[in-house]
Amino acid sequence: MFESAELGHAIDKQTYDAEVPALREALLEAQFELAQQSRFPVIVLINGIEGAGKGETVKLLNEWMDPRLIQVCTFDRQTDEELARPPAWRYWRQLPAKGRIGIFFGNWYSQMLQGRVHGEFKDAVLDQAIDSALSLEQMLCDEGALIFKFWFHLSKAHMKARLKTLKDDPQHSWRISPLDWQQSKTYDKFVRYGEHVLRRTSRDFAPWYVVEGVDEYYRSLTVGRILLEGLQAALKAKKRRNTQAHVAPVSASLDDRGLLDSLDMNLALSKEDYQEQLATEQARLAGLMRDKRMRRHSLVAVFEGNDAAGKGGAIRRVAGALDPRQYRIVPIAAPTEDERAQPYLWRFWRHIPARGMFTVFDRSWYGRVLVERVEKFCEPADWLRAYSEINDFEAQLSNAGVVLVKFWLAIDRDTQYRRFKEREATPFKRFKITEEDWRNREKWQEYREAVGDMVDRTSSTLAPWTLVEANDKRYARVKVLRTINDALERAFERD
Amino acid sequence: MFESAELGHAIDKQTYDAEVPALREALLEAQFELAQQSRFPVIVLINGIEGAGKGETVKLLNEWMDPRLIQVCTFDRQTDEELARPPAWRYWRQLPAKGRIGIFFGNWYSQMLQGRVHGEFKDAVLDQAIDSALSLEQMLCDEGALIFKFWFHLSKAHMKARLKTLKDDPQHSWRISPLDWQQSKTYDKFVRYGEHVLRRTSRDFAPWYVVEGVDEYYRSLTVGRILLEGLQAALKAKKRRNTQAHVAPVSASLDDRGLLDSLDMNLALSKEDYQEQLATEQARLAGLMRDKRMRRHSLVAVFEGNDAAGKGGAIRRVAGALDPRQYRIVPIAAPTEDERAQPYLWRFWRHIPARGMFTVFDRSWYGRVLVERVEKFCEPADWLRAYSEINDFEAQLSNAGVVLVKFWLAIDRDTQYRRFKEREATPFKRFKITEEDWRNREKWQEYREAVGDMVDRTSSTLAPWTLVEANDKRYARVKVLRTINDALERAFERD
Numbered sequence: 001m002f003e004s005a006e007l008g009h010a011i012d013k014q015t016y017d018a019e020v021p022a023l024r025e026a027l028l029e030a031q032f033e034l035a036q037q038s039r040f041p042v043i044v045l046i047n048g049i050e051g052a053g054k055g056e057t058v059k060l061l062n063e064w065m066d067p068r069l070i071q072v073c074t075f076d077r078q079t080d081e082e083l084a085r086p087p088a089w090r091y092w093r094q095l096p097a098k099g100r101i102g103i104f105f106g107n108w109y110s111q112m113l114q115g116r117v118h119g120e121f122k123d124a125v126l127d128q129a130i131d132s133a134l135s136l137e138q139m140l141c142d143e144g145a146l147i148f149k150f151w152f153h154l155s156k157a158h159m160k161a162r163l164k165t166l167k168d169d170p171q172h173s174w175r176i177s178p179l180d181w182q183q184s185k186t187y188d189k190f191v192r193y194g195e196h197v198l199r200r201t202s203r204d205f206a207p208w209y210v211v212e213g214v215d216e217y218y219r220s221l222t223v224g225r226i227l228l229e230g231l232q233a234a235l236k237a238k239k240r241r242n243t244q245a246h247v248a249p250v251s252a253s254l255d256d257r258g259l260l261d262s263l264d265m266n267l268a269l270s271k272e273d274y275q276e277q278l279a280t281e282q283a284r285l286a287g288l289m290r291d292k293r294m295r296r297h298s299l300v301a302v303f304e305g306n307d308a309a310g311k312g313g314a315i316r317r318v319a320g321a322l323d324p325r326q327y328r329i330v331p332i333a334a335p336t337e338d339e340r341a342q343p344y345l346w347r348f349w350r351h352i353p354a355r356g357m358f359t360v361f362d363r364s365w366y367g368r369v370l371v372e373r374v375e376k377f378c379e380p381a382d383w384l385r386a387y388s389e390i391n392d393f394e395a396q397l398s399n400a401g402v403v404l405v406k407f408w409l410a411i412d413r414d415t416q417y418r419r420f421k422e423r424e425a426t427p428f429k430r431f432k433i434t435e436e437d438w439r440n441r442e443k444w445q446e447y448r449e450a451v452g453d454m455v456d457r458t459s460s461t462l463a464p465w466t467l468v469e470a471n472d473k474r475y476a477r478v479k480v481l482r483t484i485n486d487a488l489e490r491a492f493e494r495d
Numbered sequence: 496m497f498e499s500a501e502l503g504h505a506i507d508k509q510t511y512d513a514e515v516p517a518l519r520e521a522l523l524e525a526q527f528e529l530a531q532q533s534r535f536p537v538i539v540l541i542n543g544i545e546g547a548g549k550g551e552t553v554k555l556l557n558e559w560m561d562p563r564l565i566q567v568c569t570f571d572r573q574t575d576e577e578l579a580r581p582p583a584w585r586y587w588r589q590l591p592a593k594g595r596i597g598i599f600f601g602n603w604y605s606q607m608l609q610g611r612v613h614g615e616f617k618d619a620v621l622d623q624a625i626d627s628a629l630s631l632e633q634m635l636c637d638e639g640a641l642i643f644k645f646w647f648h649l650s651k652a653h654m655k656a657r658l659k660t661l662k663d664d665p666q667h668s669w670r671i672s673p674l675d676w677q678q679s680k681t682y683d684k685f686v687r688y689g690e691h692v693l694r695r696t697s698r699d700f701a702p703w704y705v706v707e708g709v710d711e712y713y714r715s716l717t718v719g720r721i722l723l724e725g726l727q728a729a730l731k732a733k734k735r736r737n738t739q740a741h742v743a744p745v746s747a748s749l750d751d752r753g754l755l756d757s758l759d760m761n762l763a764l765s766k767e768d769y770q771e772q773l774a775t776e777q778a779r780l781a782g783l784m785r786d787k788r789m790r791r792h793s794l795v796a797v798f799e800g801n802d803a804a805g806k807g808g809a810i811r812r813v814a815g816a817l818d819p820r821q822y823r824i825v826p827i828a829a830p831t832e833d834e835r836a837q838p839y840l841w842r843f844w845r846h847i848p849a850r851g852m853f854t855v856f857d858r859s860w861y862g863r864v865l866v867e868r869v870e871k872f873c874e875p876a877d878w879l880r881a882y883s884e885i886n887d888f889e890a891q892l893s894n895a896g897v898v899l900v901k902f903w904l905a906i907d908r909d910t911q912y913r914r915f916k917e918r919e920a921t922p923f924k925r926f927k928i929t930e931e932d933w934r935n936r937e938k939w940q941e942y943r944e945a946v947g948d949m950v951d952r953t954s955s956t957l958a959p960w961t962l963v964e965a966n967d968k969r970y971a972r973v974k975v976l977r978t979i980n981d982a983l984e985r986a987f988e989r990d
Contacts, residue, residue, distance in 0.1 A: 025923040032926045055818060062819045067811060068826040068857050072819040081574050105820060316562060323550060324557045324567040325600060331563040337832040362563050428520040431527045 001195045002210060005153035010215035023224050024064045030231040031065050031101070037235065038099035038341070040144035044227070047109045048152030049190065050181040051162035052213030057152070057223055058103055064224065071096055075106040084354035085298075086400035087111075088136065092349040097341035098144070108133045109149075109197060117189045126193065130200050135392040137206045142385055143343040146234045147206040150223060151198060152213040156187050162214070258452045259467070265412050268472035278474075281481035282321035288485060289326055289358065293492040297401045299358040301484060304366050305409030306447070307437045308419040309470045310477075314409065315360055317477045318484065327358040332367060344368060344386070345393055352397065365390055366406075369454050374446045387457040394463040403491045404463045405484050408451060409470040413444055496690045497705060500648035505710035518719050519559045525726040526560050526596070532730065533594035533836070535639035539722070542604045543647030544685065545676040546657035547708030552647070552718055553598055559719065566591055570601040579849035580793075581895035582606075583631065587844040592836035593639070603628045604644075604692060612684045621688065625695050630887045632701045637880055638838040641729045642701040645718060646693060647708040651682050657709070753947045754962070760907050763967035773969075776976035777816035783980060784821055784853065788987040792896045794853040796979060799861050800904030801942070802932045803914040804965045805972075809904065810855055812972045813979065822853040827862060839863060839881070840888055847892065860885055861901075864949050869941045882952040889958040898986045899958045900979050903946060904965040908939055 034042065044061075046054050062070055073094040082090040088108075096102030112129035115121055137147055154162060163181060181187065202208040209226050213219050269277065288294065301318065303311045319327060330351045339347040345365060353359040369390075373383040397404055411419075420441075423433040440447070459465040466483045470476035529537065539556075541549050557565055568589040577585040583603075591597030607624035610616055632642055649657060658676060676682065697703040704721050708714050764772065783789065796813065798806045814822060825846045834842040840860060848854040863881040867873045892899055906914075915936075918928040935942070954960040961978045965971035 028923050032923075036926075055820075058819050059815075059817075063811065063815050066807070067814045067819075068807070068824045070819075071823060074820045079574065079576050081576055103819070312561070312563070316558065319562050320554075320558055324553050324562075324565075324598070325550075325569045328566060329563045428523050428527075431531075 001198055002153050002191065005151075005210045005212040006155040006158075007212065008155075008158075008214060009212045009218045011217045011221065013217060016217035016221060019221060020064075020224075023221070023228060027065050027224065027228050027231075030228060030235060031069055033235050034101070034231065035069055035099045038097075040146055040234065041096040041098050041341075042101040042146045042148070042231065043096065043140065044101065044103045045107050045109065045147065045149045046103060046105050046152070047107070047113075047150065048194075048211075049154045049159055049187070049213065051159055051166060052152035052154045052211075053216065053219050054105070054152050054213075056216070057150075057220060058105060060220055061103070061223070061227070065101070069099075070101045070103060072103045072105060075104070075111070081354065084356075085352055086396050086402065088132070088396055089349060089352060091136070092346060095140075095342055095346065097338070099341070108136070109201075113190065113193055113197060116193045117186065126196070127200075130197060132392075132396070134201055134203070135389075137201075137203070139345075139385075139389050139392070140343060141205040142389075145343070146230060148227060148230060149201075149206055149208045150226075151194070151208055151210045152219070153210050154213050156184065156191075158214045159187060160184075258448055259455055260410055260448055260451060263410055263467055263469050265410075265469055265471045267469045267475050269474040269478060271474070274474035274478060277478045278317065278481070281478060281485060282317070284485045285318070285321040285481060285488075288488045288492075289322055291488075291492065293495055294488075295356050296495060297403050297488075297491055298353040298355050299484070299488065300353065300361070300397065300402055300404045301358070302361045302364040302366065302404070302406040303409065304363060304370065304407065305468070305470065306411050306416055307440055308416050308423065308433075309409035309411045310473045311362060311409055312432075313473060314407075314468075314470075314477050314480045315362060318360065318481060321481070322358070326356075327360060328353070329360045329362060332361060332363040345389065348393075352402070355401070364406075365393065366454060366458075369458075370447065370450050371440075373450050374443055387454075390458055391460070394458070394460075398462040401491075403487050405487045406459075406463060406465045407468050407480055407483070408455070408465060409468045409476060409480075410451075411470050413441075415471045416441065496693055497648050497686065500646075500705045500707040501650040501653075502707065503650075503653075503709060504707045504713045506712045506716065508712060511712035511716060514716060515559075515719075518716070518723065522560050522719065522723050522726075525723060525730060526564055528730050529596070529726065530564055530594045533592075535641055535729065536591040536593050536836075537596040537641045537643070537726065538591065538635065539596065539598045540602050540604065540642065540644045541598060541600050541647070542602070542608075542645065543689075543706075544649045544654055544682070544708065546654050546661060547647035547649045547706075548711065548714050549600070549647050549708075551711070552645075552715060553600060555715055556598070556718070556722070560596070564594075565596045565598060567598045567600060570599070570606070576849065579851075580847055581891050581897065583627070583891050584844060584847060586631070587841060590635075590837055590841065592833070594836070603631070604696075608685065608688055608692060611688045612681065621691070622695075625692060627887075627891070629696055629698070630884075632696075632698070634840075634880075634884050634887070635838060636700040637884075640838070641725060643722060643725060644696075644701055644703045645721075646689070646703055646705045647714070648705050649708050651679065653709045654682060655679075753943055754950055755905055755943055755946060758905055758962055758964050760905075760964055760966045762964045762970050764969040764973060766969070769969035769973060772973045773812065773976070776973060776980055777812070779980045780813070780816040780976060780983075781818075783983045783987075784817060786983075786987065788990055789983075790851050791990060792898050792983075792986055793848040793850050794979070794983065795848065795856070795892065795897055795899045796853070797856045797859040797861065797899070797901040798904070799858060799865065799902065800963070800965065801906050801911055802935055803911050803918065803928075804904035804906045805968045806857060806904055807927075808968055809902075809963075809965075809972050809975045810857060813855065813976060816976070817853070821851075822855060823848070824855045824857060827856060827858040840884065843888075847897070850896070859901075860888065861949060861953075864953075865942065865945050866935075868945050869938055882949075885953055886955070886958075889953070889955075893957040896986075898982050900982050901954075901958060901960045902963050902975055902978070903950070903960060904963045904971055905946075906965050908936075910966045911936065 034040075046058060048054055058072060062072070071094075075090060075094075078090060091104075091108065094102065094104075108129070112126055112133070115129075116123075116126045141147060159181070198208045198210070209223075211219050211222050289299075303315060305311050315329060319329065328351070332347075335347055348361070348365045351359050351361070365386075368378065368386040369383050372378045373380075394404055420433055420437065423429040455465045455467070466479075468476045468479050529535075541553060543549055553567060557567070566589075570585060570589075573585060586599075586603065589597065589599070603624070607621055607628070610624075611618075611621045636642060654676070693703045693705070704718075706714050706717050784794075798810060800806050810824060814824065823846070827842075830842055843856070843860045846854050846856070860881075863873065864878050864885075868875075868878040889899055915928055915932060918924040950960045950962070961974075963971045963974050
């Protein structure tokens with residue numbers, strides 16, 4: 001894998017000096033075009049052998065291009081805000097917006113390689129990290145991102161010579177290597193695991209470029225040209241690659257019996273039973289949220305459901321159990337400008353709670369496979385791939401100790417009609433009913449199918465869907481609270 | 496100050512039950528109207544005596560209103576990201592957007608009171624904290640925010656009884672008081688300093704409301720009504736209060752000699768001198784940024800100047816001295832949607848660097864007193880008050896160890912004309928020149944006046960302006976670098 005990057009590639013100064021001016025101009029032009037189009041972000045990952053010119057190259061790129069449109073991100077020690085959340089959170093918060101270039105120094109690859117080289121974990125965990133990296137990159141590319149992955153390489157002999165030079169140079173001797181590169185064992189391990197990682201993560205949508213770092217001119221020109229050609233091609237392409245959507249219908253139930261039909265919509269609670277059970281479950285939730293074991297977890301609850309199914313009321317009963325300092329409710333509406341400049345899941349990652357905290361999403365990332373699918377706000381290819389992106393996302397939450405509960409509040413058409421009419425008649429509820437609600441109602445059957453597919457494709461033991469029979473609001477509220485409590489208890493027991 | 500809040504105010508359950516439904520409806524209506532208008536944010540500060548019902552009231556407000564449009568923020572222990580920045584940063588990052596309600600629990604008042612009560616500082620420092628709080632609130636109100644400040648009060652006897660009840664109640668005994676309220680000395684001090692703070696910070700634009708907390712019904716209804724009436728009044732007012740702009744012209748130089756005329760625009764460097772001095776200053780900057788003393792500081796550089804004055808080139812020479820991991824360049828363009836939903840300075844606070852780091856602003860918060868003034872994008876009242884807001888902002892940075900350097904790059908009209916023409920003729924520079932640049936050029940004289948006022952009103956030893964004679968790019972670049980280096984050195988020497 002690294003053979004041709006140990007040949008001692010070099011070019012002479014004359015050739016370099018002759019080529020650079022045109023390259024710089026072209027890079028600047030491409031960068032400007034990128035900003036003008038603001039159609040996709042560029043993510044440059046910098047990895048490789050210590051001393052192979054990673055830092056110098058990043059510095060040079062900032063000199064060649066307009067540094068105002070580049071953000072260089074390092075991911076060294078995690079801050080305590082990062083440590084309190086799933087590992088990927090720190091990368092999401094630093095993603096460049098469309099039209100910008102983000103250079104990720106010390107990214108997910110350096111993290112997995114350092115961990116493996118230092119023996120913090122075994123190959124199986126390394127392979128899991130590789131899988132996560134691939135899913136992340138696949139998703140970023142599907143969202144339009146252009147990813148460059150550079151591996152700066154040096155043969156062992158060259159590395160040793162280079163580290164010696166750096167050490168003797170007062171301008172550089174202050175640097176501290178993140179790994180103890182002086183040991184030749186470190187180099188061997190790094191190359192061995194590096195090869196494994198590169199082999200598994202070089203894909204058509206985000207290939208690795210291995211660049212020999214021994215000669216400054218060679219390495220700079222190589223990186224510059226790869227960037228330029230990649231950028232130009234992506235800028236010219238009318239639309240970024242889009243996978244062909246699968247043609248078979250997603251929901252293929254021949255007898256027209258859906259998941260929602262299996263619900264017993266007559267389930268109800270008497271007023272007395274409700275008051276007693278509500279009080280019990282609210283006290284239980286308050287207790288669980290104060291439990292010491294909660295410090296290792298956070299809680300995320302997703303509320304989806306038919307219009308007028310009583311999401312707001314259920315959320316209020318959940319909130320009512322708690323100290324307002326423990327939770328945050330995030331209503332999901334149309335994305336803002338900043339959010340539109342980022343991948344779809346970005347605006348949900350923003351609100352992932354720190355350990356000990358609770359976020360309620362009033363509507364959620366499932367919008368893509370519900371309203372966006374039914375209303376055709378996105379292509380079938382987009383909502384089809386959303387299922388697996390969502391599963392990956394939720395697996396990351398779950399692996400990091402986030403307890404995730406997801407509710408679909410279901411009512412039947414007659415109940416919805418009655419509630420719509422009621423809302424129109426009540427002064428302080430009028431704002432809850434709009435023309436759009438009546439229009440959505442026309443698409444009852446399409447939503448029904450979309451919900452069925454959603455549950456089939458995204459319900460798992462890690463993050464199960466709970467269908468809530470919500471014709472009776474009392475029954476629904478108690479079921480929601482009880483489900484959250486059971487999920488928290490199960491998580492605590494597993495600890 | 497607290498006399499009438501120690502009378503033992505109470506109302507009976509019947510009255511309470513009769514009043515609450517209408518109050519809730521009205522609050523919901525007002526809250527919805529607030530969200531619809533999205534014209535201003537509401538900030539609710541919660542302070543007062545331990546055990547006086549602060550937490551319960553916040554919980555109740557979340558039950559009465561739509562909790563999806565309320566965010567409750569606590570400011571307990573600072574995270575390390577917050578500790579690395581000026582103290583106010585943590586408040587700015589949590590400000591509610593227009594249309595939303597933010598409840599600040601443990602805000603700037605609790606911080607200053609706890610510090611004083613615990614003897615961490617003396618009265619003089621408390622008074623400084625009060626001044627900062629007032630400036631912040633004044634600014635927020637001028638930007639349209641509606642601020643409610645609630646002080647929940649209890650007489651000493653009531654407090655003692657209340658704490659005892661809480662302790663004996665298993666539902667509450669887990670709570671830990673932030674101050675050792677069991678000591679009667681603590682109460683006395685808290686009340687004494689609280690009175691001082693309230694007296695000094697109760698202003699027309701953000702008055703304090705002292706609410707006796709002993710009776711739950713009384714306290715809840717009082718807070719609910721104050722909120723409702725305040726909200727309704729603010730929603731009805733066509734425009735939030737706006738101070739009358741001072742009528743006298745700001746720049747009143749009768750002989751038409753401005754600050755910019757005093758510059759020697761012939762200053763220049765030969766190519767050899769330039770290369771030598773540039774290399775020296777770049778090495779000096781690289782060394783200073785690596786200096787251990789830099790860990791206590793961060794660096795902010797502001798670049799303003801005539802169009803085509805060479806800001807970009809100067810910034811590149813500064814960046815060229817550094818490891819790209821140490822700095823971030825923030826180009827300031829039109830604000831995004833998220834930014835427009837916040838006070839003017841919010842989008843600059845976002846980018847204030849952590850200790851050890853460097854942010855370059857390519858254009859800055861001075862836009863308000865330059866382009867927005869000249870192009871009449873805002874009212875005279877707005878840009879007139881911006882001077883003092885900016886001075887406050889910069890004083891906060893400076894007090895927190897931020898080294899701030901501000902450059903105005905000045906060229907004369909002929910030089911600008913020549914550079915515009917040159918840009919039009921160079922393919923990869925064409926994007927740097929637009930119709931707008933030519934239009935701005937027509938307003939040369941107005942900009943000249945605005946710059947003079949800006950420097951007169953915002954240049955101080957804490958944050959001096961440096962006027963840079965930029966007809967000769969070489970001279971300008973070296974002067975910029977040298978100025979930054981001198982500022983860093985001075986800051987290090989003062990440590």
